[in-house]
Amino acid sequence: MRRNRTTRPWLAILLLVSLPAAATAAPEGILTLEPRPAPDFEVSDADGSRFSLEAARGNWVFVHFWASWCAPCRREMPSIQRMLEALDGQGPRVVLINTAEDADTIFFFLAEVAPELHSYSDRNGRITEAWQPRGLPATYLVDPQGFIRYQALGGRPWDEPLYLEFLRRPGNHSD
Amino acid sequence: MMTRCPCFVFPLLLLLGTLPAGAQDGPLAQLPGRVEHDDSRLNVILVPRTPQQMAAFYEGRGFPDAMIDLTRRYCFVTVLLQNKTEDILWHELERWRFVTADGTAIARRSRDWWQAQWETMQAPLPSRSTFRWTLLPERLDFHPGEREGGNITLERTGKPLRLIARFATGTDRTGEEIILRLDGLRCAGDQEP
Numbered sequence: 111m112r113r114n115r116t117t118r119p120w121l122a123i124l125l126l127v128s129l130p131a132a133a134t135a136a137p138e139g140i141l142t143l144e145p146r147p148a149p150d151f152e153v154s155d156a157d158g159s160r161f162s163l164e165a166a167r168g169n170w171v172f173v174h175f176w177a178s179w180c181a182p183c184r185r186e187m188p189s190i191q192r193m194l195e196a197l198d199g200q201g202p203r204v205v206l207i208n209t210a211e212d213a214d215t216i217f218f219f220l221a222e223v224a225p226e227l228h229s230y231s232d233r234n235g236r237i238t239e240a241w242q243p244r245g246l247p248a249t250y251l252v253d254p255q256g257f258i259r260y261q262a263l264g265g266r267p268w269d270e271p272l273y274l275e276f277l278r279r280p281g282n283h284s285d
Numbered sequence: 286m287m288t289r290c291p292c293f294v295f296p297l298l299l300l301l302g303t304l305p306a307g308a309q310d311g312p313l314a315q316l317p318g319r320v321e322h323d324d325s326r327l328n329v330i331l332v333p334r335t336p337q338q339m340a341a342f343y344e345g346r347g348f349p350d351a352m353i354d355l356t357r358r359y360c361f362v363t364v365l366l367q368n369k370t371e372d373i374l375w376h377e378l379e380r381w382r383f384v385t386a387d388g389t390a391i392a393r394r395s396r397d398w399w400q401a402q403w404e405t406m407q408a409p410l411p412s413r414s415t416f417r418w419t420l421l422p423e424r425l426d427f428h429p430g431e432r433e434g435g436n437i438t439l440e441r442t443g444k445p446l447r448l449i450a451r452f453a454t455g456t457d458r459t460g461e462e463i464i465l466r467l468d469g470l471r472c473a474g475d476q477e478p
Contacts (some may be wrong), residue, residue, distance in 0.1 A: 146365060210414035235414020245433055246418055263431055
């Protein structure tokens with residue numbers, strides 16, 4: 111009994127100290143940002159399907175900018191396809207936004223590198239301009255309240271376990 | 286404001302997207318005219334591009350002739366930068382100088398300058414956007430290990446060039462300044478002025 115009384119406070123302290131650790135670090139190459147409102151956008155694809163960021167509130171959203179001429183995009187896109195297969199409906203909504211290319215270019219590029227994916231088009235580049243990525247490819251994670259919380263530096267191996275774990279529970283990660 | 290500084294090397298870089306397909310997976314060392322600086326803090330690679338290379342790239346993306354004609358008049362150099370320090374490295378093109386052996390400064394054309402040209406000729410917005418994304422950012426807070434690439438554009442000259450570039454370091458820019466001097470760059474496909 112006496113032993114239990116002396117250890118309990120320490121256990122409580124340990125528990126308190128370890129609580130912040132539950133927010134595990136984001137994977138390498140993922141910057142945790144000071145939350146800022148995500149610029150709203152509405153995009154469509156070649157079939158007329160539309161996506162509105164505002165309408166996606168309540169969900170995490172994986173916003174990915176790319177172009178066919180960008181070699182890292184070509185390398186990264188298959189990993190996004192595998193990521194979606196592995197997540198199997200868990201994790202954020204994923205919206206791919208092509209920067210300033212026509213429908214044929216988008217179609218033939220995806221058919222070659224990631225045929226299961228489909229992308230929306232920022233035909234005039236204005237949405238990309240509003241988001242001001244550091245370069246292409248660029249990926250952001252927008253929280254359910256519409257704030258940008260994470261930014262990926264360049265292309266990432268999204269289908270690797272650390273990234274999948276991060277994407278399943280993005281709100282549980284910090285610096 | 287970004288608060289995390291990952292140390293990571295990108296698998297490929299934006300600038301490689303502008304290289305001929307056969308060069309994308311090959312060693313950069315094989316590219317003609319390439320010059321490089323590499324030390325414990327910074328890696329900088331410059332690859333001059335011929336007017337034909339640039340025209341082919343932009344023609345392939347549906348740029349109008351007037352845009353391509355203008356690009357042919359300038360010297361395009363693809364730049365690859367990597368921050369090898371453990372701190373923020375401030376890339377600012379306004380602190381880059383290109384000079385000839387006699388000290389003559391060669392003007393650089395900024396992305397604002399290009400945008401003004403495109404505005405004047407009422408270039409299509411998609412082409413303007415693509416062009417902008419193929420340029421090296423004017424300013425960037427490079428995170429440790431981060432790489433970025435893109436083109437810079439200079440007035441044409443047939444003379445060899447020295448690059449002198451200054452980089453502030455540290456989140457608050459109070460770290461030791463890095464001064465880079467890199468010789469031997471030449472515009473590709475130059476005609477003697």
